[in-house]
Amino acid sequence: MSCSAEPLELDRAGASPVQPLRVPLETPRTSAPLGPPCATAVAAPGPGKKERTLSVFPAWCLKTLMTPLKKTNALIAQMGITFLNAYVPSALCCPSRASILTGKYPHNHHVVNNTLEGNCSSKLWQKIQEPYTFPALLKSMCGYQTFFAGKYLNEYGAEDAGGVGHVPPGWSFWYALEKNSKYYNYTLSVNGKARRHGENYSVDYLTDVLANMSLDFLEYKSNFEPFFMMISTPAPHSPWTPAPQYTKSFQNVSAPRNSNFNIHGKNKHWLIRQAKTPMTNSSIQFLDDAYRKRWQTLLSVDDLVEKLVKKLELNGELDNTYIFYTSDNGFHTGQFSLPIDKRQLYEFDIKVPLLVRGPGVKPNQTNTMLVANIDLGPTILDIAGYDLNKTQMDGMSLLPLLRGDKNVTWRSDFLVEYQGEGYNGSDPTCPGLGPGVTHCFPDCVCEDSYNNTYACVRTLSTSWDLQYCEFDDREVFVEVYNLTADPHQINNIAKTIDQEILEKMNYRLMMLQSCSGATCRTPGVFDPGYRFDPRLMFSNHGLRARRFSTQSL
Numbered sequence: 001m002s003c004s005a006e007p008l009e010l011d012r013a014g015a016s017p018v019q020p021l022r023v024p025l026e027t028p029r030t031s032a033p034l035g036p037p038c039a040t041a042v043a044a045p046g047p048g049k050k051e052r053t054l055s056v057f058p059a060w061c062l063k064t065l066m067t068p069l070k071k072t073n074a075l076i077a078q079m080g081i082t083f084l085n086a087y088v089p090s091a092l093c094c095p096s097r098a099s100i101l102t103g104k105y106p107h108n109h110h111v112v113n114n115t116l117e118g119n120c121s122s123k124l125w126q127k128i129q130e131p132y133t134f135p136a137l138l139k140s141m142c143g144y145q146t147f148f149a150g151k152y153l154n155e156y157g158a159e160d161a162g163g164v165g166h167v168p169p170g171w172s173f174w175y176a177l178e179k180n181s182k183y184y185n186y187t188l189s190v191n192g193k194a195r196r197h198g199e200n201y202s203v204d205y206l207t208d209v210l211a212n213m214s215l216d217f218l219e220y221k222s223n224f225e226p227f228f229m230m231i232s233t234p235a236p237h238s239p240w241t242p243a244p245q246y247t248k249s250f251q252n253v254s255a256p257r258n259s260n261f262n263i264h265g266k267n268k269h270w271l272i273r274q275a276k277t278p279m280t281n282s283s284i285q286f287l288d289d290a291y292r293k294r295w296q297t298l299l300s301v302d303d304l305v306e307k308l309v310k311k312l313e314l315n316g317e318l319d320n321t322y323i324f325y326t327s328d329n330g331f332h333t334g335q336f337s338l339p340i341d342k343r344q345l346y347e348f349d350i351k352v353p354l355l356v357r358g359p360g361v362k363p364n365q366t367n368t369m370l371v372a373n374i375d376l377g378p379t380i381l382d383i384a385g386y387d388l389n390k391t392q393m394d395g396m397s398l399l400p401l402l403r404g405d406k407n408v409t410w411r412s413d414f415l416v417e418y419q420g421e422g423y424n425g426s427d428p429t430c431p432g433l434g435p436g437v438t439h440c441f442p443d444c445v446c447e448d449s450y451n452n453t454y455a456c457v458r459t460l461s462t463s464w465d466l467q468y469c470e471f472d473d474r475e476v477f478v479e480v481y482n483l484t485a486d487p488h489q490i491n492n493i494a495k496t497i498d499q500e501i502l503e504k505m506n507y508r509l510m511m512l513q514s515c516s517g518a519t520c521r522t523p524g525v526f527d528p529g530y531r532f533d534p535r536l537m538f539s540n541h542g543l544r545a546r547r548f549s550t551q552s553l
Contacts, residue, residue, distance in 0.1 A: 003142035003386040054229040071306040080357030081365040091349035094120035096328040101133040103377030103393030112419040114154040121153035134377035136170030149175040150232030164189035181234030183241035207300040235297035242296030255291040255333035260488040265336035267492040275337040322358030341447040394520040412461040413524035415512040422450030461526040468505035
């Protein structure tokens with residue numbers, strides 16, 4: 001199927017009676033715009049039929065968190081492909097989710113943090129980016145019926161940005177969580193109308209509510225158009241509230257004790273160096289408890305995946321559907337003595353799981369190519385037959401990798417960028433740290449600051465497994481890691497690595513920070529087609545400087 005050049009209008013699936021504890025679909029307003037997905041499943045039928053896609057997108061799902069997901073592993077990973085080197089360009093919820101929806105790096109979609117001021121679900125985002133997300137194109141240009149359920153962007157529903165009455169363009173059916181992650185006592189936007197939920201497990205536990213809404217969509221959707229679903233569970237995000245039947249699970253589980261656990265982050269940015277080492281017993285107990293509860297919340301996500309796969313099979317649609325399982329960022333639990341959070345430049349925060357099954361995807365595969373969440377939008381549009389040359393997306397379609405095409409030319413690097421959050425005032429519990437820090441724990445270990453603003457080139461080639469990072473602070477601090485020799489990124493080799501490599505990586509970073517569309521896919525430093533012209537460094541330096549300015553918003 002190829003997409004039409006003209007927008008298509010979809011028939012709306014009418015509401016039907018549902019079983020107890022199920023949430024009936026409501027017919028959306030004809031004027032309702034459509035919105036973005038988080039985790040995706042796309043179904044692609046056989047010859048003459050239209051492709052379908054389904055995505056499941058848990059928040060904060062580390063690679064190690066795949067362990068409790070036995071059903072998901074059996075139903076998606078073992079039946080398809082696991083990408084071993086999947087990353088996000090920004091290890092924070094809202095910028096990462098915006099990258100999924102737009103297929104763009106943060107410097108191109110301009111969502112820099114989780115606040116309205118940082119463009120998270122702001123009026124500007126709604127005006128400039130939302131009309132061009134891949135779900136909007138799927139619906140208007142490709143004739144897809146689209147379904148969203150779960151956490152959208154952290155500031156979605158804010159009164160200053162239209163409240164829950166705002167339904168983003170691109171969504172036929174819209175069940176979005178107001179603001180950030182919760183499990184009980186939350187409000188959903190049901191096609192633009194507020195629906196309040198309480199604390200009764202049988203009808204309010206959010207992961208199960210999302211599962212039931214999704215099953216209803218699959219039951220009552222139109223069978224005459226292809227469909228796209230995005231299901232974005234807050235789990236395993238804080239407050240880490242498991243379903244009652246899972247509160248006793250994993251009693252002996254604790255956070256991984258890798259070689260970077262509870263050690264001083266020497267030769268790193270000052271924010272990492274300020275962490276207290278060793279951590280207190282209470283901090284370790286807290287992070288272990290958080291880790292265990294996160295596993296417990298994922299058991300309900302595992303149930304959700306099983307229910308959806310079984311429903312697709314019952315409908316006779318499983319073999320024609322692509323299913324994607326991924327996350328918006330990683331998470332750290334004690335690495336370099338940082339208790340819990342994300343938003344740092346290291347592998348534990350930027351690496352995520354990515355599992356895909358679907359038509360033409362052989363079972364039990366692994367792939368080591370360097371992929372990023374900016375590739376999800378282009379991939380799903382490619383599956384739908386949309387001409388990717390008509391988009392301004394920075395990512396690449398994964399479809400050739402999913403099909404196992406030979407001699408595929410692929411990237412060897414990508415950009416990681418983050419703009420630190422912080423305030424002019426000091427944290428009242430930690431006045432000695434001075435102004436600018438935020439997300440501080442009781443023992444005055446802070447997870448972020450205004451000058452925790454950095455950009456990195458993450459390179460993975462046949463000869464190098466390297467990360468090069470620069471901070472936008474007074475020191476212009478640089479961190480470089482050779483992950484072949486140092487997979488846990490303990491030793492910063494910025495002062496010892498070959499100067500020529502350092503200069504090339506600096507130049508490549510400046511190029512990526514000013515890239516857009518096809519220029520984000522040019523050869524990396526260690527690719528045969530790479531060309532290094534020092535004369536261009538001066539002309540690009542101004543572009544790099546502007547990246548860190550909030551004026552770009």
